[in-house]
Amino acid sequence: MAETALPGPGGGPDFESWACPLPLRDYPRVVLGHGGGGALSEELVRHLFVPAFGNPALDALGDASLVDVPAGRLALSTDGFVVRPLVFPGGSIGELAVNGTVNDLAMRGATPLYLTAGFVIEEGLAMSVLGTVVARMAAAAAAAGVQIVAGDTKVVERGHGDSLYVTTTGVGVVPSGLPPIGPAQARPGDKVLLSGSIGDHGIAVMSVRESLAFETAIVSDCAALHGLVGCILHDDGRIRVLRDPTRGGLAATLNEIATASAVGIVIDERRVPVKPEVRGACDLLGLDPWHVANEGKCVAVVAADAAAEVLAAWRAHPLGRDAAIIGEVEAGRPGLVATRTSLGATRVVPMPLGELLPRIC
Amino acid sequence: MRYLDEFRDGDLARRLADDITRIVTRPWAIMEVCGGQTHAIIRNGIDQILPPEIELIHGPGCPVCVTPLEVIDQAIAIAARPGVIFCSFGDMLRVPGSSRDLFQVKSEGGDVRVVYSPLDAVRLAQAHPEREVVFFAIGFETTAPANAMAVHVARQHGVRNFSMLVSHVLVPPAIAAIMTAPRNRVQAFLAAGHVCAVMGLRGYPALAERFHVPIVVTGFEPLDVLEGIRRAVRQLEAGEARVENAYARVVTDEGNTAAQRMLAEVFEVSDRAWRGIGTIPGSGWRLADAYREFDAAIRFDVGGIRTAESPLCRSGEVLQGALKPNECPAFGTTCTPRTPLGATMVSGEGACAAYYHYGRFRAAAPTA
Numbered sequence: 011m012a013e014t015a016l017p018g019p020g021g022g023p024d025f026e027s028w029a030c031p032l033p034l035r036d037y038p039r040v041v042l043g044h045g046g047g048g049a050l051s052e053e054l055v056r057h058l059f060v061p062a063f064g065n066p067a068l069d070a071l072g073d074a075s076l077v078d079v080p081a082g083r084l085a086l087s088t089d090g091f092v093v094r095p096l097v098f099p100g101g102s103i104g105e106l107a108v109n110g111t112v113n114d115l116a117m118r119g120a121t122p123l124y125l126t127a128g129f130v131i132e133e134g135l136a137m138s139v140l141g142t143v144v145a146r147m148a149a150a151a152a153a154a155g156v157q158i159v160a161g162d163t164k165v166v167e168r169g170h171g172d173s174l175y176v177t178t179t180g181v182g183v184v185p186s187g188l189p190p191i192g193p194a195q196a197r198p199g200d201k202v203l204l205s206g207s208i209g210d211h212g213i214a215v216m217s218v219r220e221s222l223a224f225e226t227a228i229v230s231d232c233a234a235l236h237g238l239v240g241c242i243l244h245d246d247g248r249i250r251v252l253r254d255p256t257r258g259g260l261a262a263t264l265n266e267i268a269t270a271s272a273v274g275i276v277i278d279e280r281r282v283p284v285k286p287e288v289r290g291a292c293d294l295l296g297l298d299p300w301h302v303a304n305e306g307k308c309v310a311v312v313a314a315d316a317a318a319e320v321l322a323a324w325r326a327h328p329l330g331r332d333a334a335i336i337g338e339v340e341a342g343r344p345g346l347v348a349t350r351t352s353l354g355a356t357r358v359v360p361m362p363l364g365e366l367l368p369r370i371c
Numbered sequence: 372m373r374y375l376d377e378f379r380d381g382d383l384a385r386r387l388a389d390d391i392t393r394i395v396t397r398p399w400a401i402m403e404v405c406g407g408q409t410h411a412i413i414r415n416g417i418d419q420i421l422p423p424e425i426e427l428i429h430g431p432g433c434p435v436c437v438t439p440l441e442v443i444d445q446a447i448a449i450a451a452r453p454g455v456i457f458c459s460f461g462d463m464l465r466v467p468g469s470s471r472d473l474f475q476v477k478s479e480g481g482d483v484r485v486v487y488s489p490l491d492a493v494r495l496a497q498a499h500p501e502r503e504v505v506f507f508a509i510g511f512e513t514t515a516p517a518n519a520m521a522v523h524v525a526r527q528h529g530v531r532n533f534s535m536l537v538s539h540v541l542v543p544p545a546i547a548a549i550m551t552a553p554r555n556r557v558q559a560f561l562a563a564g565h566v567c568a569v570m571g572l573r574g575y576p577a578l579a580e581r582f583h584v585p586i587v588v589t590g591f592e593p594l595d596v597l598e599g600i601r602r603a604v605r606q607l608e609a610g611e612a613r614v615e616n617a618y619a620r621v622v623t624d625e626g627n628t629a630a631q632r633m634l635a636e637v638f639e640v641s642d643r644a645w646r647g648i649g650t651i652p653g654s655g656w657r658l659a660d661a662y663r664e665f666d667a668a669i670r671f672d673v674g675g676i677r678t679a680e681s682p683l684c685r686s687g688e689v690l691q692g693a694l695k696p697n698e699c700p701a702f703g704t705t706c707t708p709r710t711p712l713g714a715t716m717v718s719g720e721g722a723c724a725a726y727y728h729y730g731r732f733r734a735a736a737p738t739a
Binding site for chain 1: 379380381384385413414415416417418419420461462464465474487593708709727728
């Protein structure tokens, strides 16, 4: 259970600075009543969530929010966030909850519009911590240009949760003319691009885990990617696959694409950007950076004649400065991902099995 | 990090491989003892750039692979007890016991935790005096000093609710066992650099002389491994059998004497069972009499647990170089990383998992 007040973006806001009449100050920690549907619940919503996320749809506080949606196909996505610790170098569960769902929408070529947020809070969580997470969510939503238009709060008994879980559901719109973008669209001859260095998020989080705690300058790459995606979208069908390599890392993402599209993928290991600090931490822990999670990177499979154009567009974007063409799609060996090593040999890149398990020595 | 990059340089690696091709005149079978070296070989494809005369045999140096099934079952029995916090390094959690693994024990309510240092387990014991904290102490000479230190610290601070399930193994007796095995094919060894960093070269010259076998102390980066192979081939071609230190930037003749003193205080040499191989005399460590009160097997009375390996699993032959993983009838069929019969398929450093994942077999080799 996080105990101390955590700084918000730019040093605030914190619990002490909250405006509004004072009822929340009577409860420095979340109590069961905050999820009970009565006065305490209402105070939490009115004095914390609504001021932070404020927009006309939410302010109405109806059972459902009414929103306008432009023409096109609706994209929907939902994701649960259970990170520990709640705040880590470069981000928090708040930014993750916004950017994670925004990115899931962006990977289908959608423009993200609205989010809903569900909070499962463990009794005893410091109000100041909840306030910080909510403030960071609000800042991330504003930065991404999406509105948080509905939400839900449940409080579970102490010992029945891990401080705070957040679930976000996102709504976006895909322009009608955009050809399908998805994991099954890769074709032989396509090029595989990566928008930047891998492993930063996973290593940043591990560096502050209670049982690990090693010093590193690595910060999470947590970011909303729809801008990065938007600058390469065309209606000519040359963008086949967009994926953000989150849990399971680059290895899982490439294997998913190879399986879904029934193609082989060959990567040149030397072209995959990995920061030296991340590689060092992975060496130390016996982890493979290709298996480590990212929260602000995009893998794109594009037609060969679009690769240079996409690369140039990405490199001109702040989130894609280190973008690289890392490999190509082949007809042979469907479902298999291979990599050429720096020694000139070739090996299979397996799908990671599950939990990252550091080696013993 | 530049220091590491220099030992991963592809051009230099190919030059070393060319050098080995120039000096080799006939087939040689060289065993890399350590799982870390196996990992480097497979991950970088070192075997693919060597001349066909060089056969690399993966040795028994993966601590996860050689921990006996019955010790895993003992660990599972202890971890399942109410009031116990069972601490382990990560890769032991998925090793199957007779009927389940530690992950399953955790899902059933056991308090199983991954730690990165045995001292973290001691700290947990201090923080939870009402619980019994048990650390799963496995591994070679590399991990043993820190484990010895943990017991020492626990006693020093009067931490009575801490104990260790010990299954430590030693490399030199394993080398002797491999050389005396009836089907032995190993003609040279790449000794494990990290083991020698602790123990020095103690015991190795006698082995090289007794079995007339070259032993090259080798590191874990691609250039380290290739240099180890090059020196081993040179000796083989010249009919020599010496101990060479190709990892001098880490290993000294005498090793880490402070660590050795700690080991000598806390542990004593014992006979030890190796999974798939059997008992090798004098090949392990157990807690010395003065520290026996910290022995979890005694404290939880699990020493009597006896279990039998799957008759289908031939990992013992794999660990001794007598059988290649893909020559095992169960390989890739009844035995996969998702449904492993033996530990060599579980551990990322296990020879069977390495073959399975990284495609040392023709069927999965990519065309590129």
